[in-house]
Amino acid sequence: MSPHLSKEERQRQLLEASIRAFGALGYHRTQISDIIKEAGVARGTFYLYFKGKREIFDAVMTQLFDQVKGQIRDLPRDAADKIPDQLLGNIERIANLLLDNPLLTKILFNESVGLDAELDERLRKFYEQILDYIRRGLKQGQEMGFVRGGNNQILSIALLGCLKEVFYQSLLGTEKPNRQSVVQEIFRLVIAAISHPTIRPALEKLAM
Missing domain, CATH: 1.10.10.60 (Homeodomain-like)
Known part of the structure; x- marks a missing residue:
C-alpha cells in the first residue's frame, strides 16, 4: 500500500x-x-x-463518458471546408481512446444486458448521453447544410450501433484490422450515411 x-x-x-x-x-x-x-x-x-461496487462502476462510466466527450471538437460553423478534417479528427481521437484503453472498451461493450436492472439502467444512461451528443451534432450539421435531412433519433441510434460493433470486433474479434483502416472506414461510413447529397461527391473523394 x-x-x-x-x-x-x-x-x-x-x-x-x-x-x-x-x-x-x-x-x-x-x-x-x-x-x-x-x-x-x-x-x-x-x-x-x-460506498460499494455500484458506485465505483458509476464513476468508471462517468470517467469514460467525459473522456469520449473530450475527444469531440465542435464542427466549425464559419469554415465549411474544414468540416471533413474536423470530422475525421473526431473519429480518429475517439478510435485512439477506445483502442488504447481496451479494458474500458471491453467493460462498455461486453457487459450482459438483462442480468441486473440497476446495471442496465446505468448503461442505458451512458448510451443516452452519447446518443444525445450525436443528435445535437446531426442537427448542427443539418443547419449548416452538411448533413442530410432525416429522423435524427433513428440516425443517431444507427450510427452508434455501427460504431459499437466496429470497435467491439476490432478489440475482441478474431480478426483485428489496423487502426488506420478502422478510422478510414468509419469516416467513409459516416459520409455515406449522413452527408447531404449536394456535397457527398466531394466528401467521398476526400475519403478515398
Missing part, C-alpha cells in the same frame, strides 16, 4: 484498479476484494471513497 498518496491520487488508483478488475472478470463476477487486491489497499480504504 502507498500511504502518502493524496485523496485524488488514491481515488484514481482505485478507479484504475476497478477498471482492471471489471475488464478481466466482468461487472457481475467482480467483488470488492478483487478491486482492493488490484489496488493494494485495505477494504476500509476502499469504503472511504466509494
Whole structure:
C-alpha cells in the first residue's frame, strides 16, 4: 500500500484498479476484494471513497463518458471546408481512446444486458448521453447544410450501433484490422450515411 498518496491520487488508483478488475472478470463476477487486491489497499480504504461496487462502476462510466466527450471538437460553423478534417479528427481521437484503453472498451461493450436492472439502467444512461451528443451534432450539421435531412433519433441510434460493433470486433474479434483502416472506414461510413447529397461527391473523394 502507498500511504502518502493524496485523496485524488488514491481515488484514481482505485478507479484504475476497478477498471482492471471489471475488464478481466466482468461487472457481475467482480467483488470488492478483487478491486482492493488490484489496488493494494485495505477494504476500509476502499469504503472511504466509494460506498460499494455500484458506485465505483458509476464513476468508471462517468470517467469514460467525459473522456469520449473530450475527444469531440465542435464542427466549425464559419469554415465549411474544414468540416471533413474536423470530422475525421473526431473519429480518429475517439478510435485512439477506445483502442488504447481496451479494458474500458471491453467493460462498455461486453457487459450482459438483462442480468441486473440497476446495471442496465446505468448503461442505458451512458448510451443516452452519447446518443444525445450525436443528435445535437446531426442537427448542427443539418443547419449548416452538411448533413442530410432525416429522423435524427433513428440516425443517431444507427450510427452508434455501427460504431459499437466496429470497435467491439476490432478489440475482441478474431480478426483485428489496423487502426488506420478502422478510422478510414468509419469516416467513409459516416459520409455515406449522413452527408447531404449536394456535397457527398466531394466528401467521398476526400475519403478515398
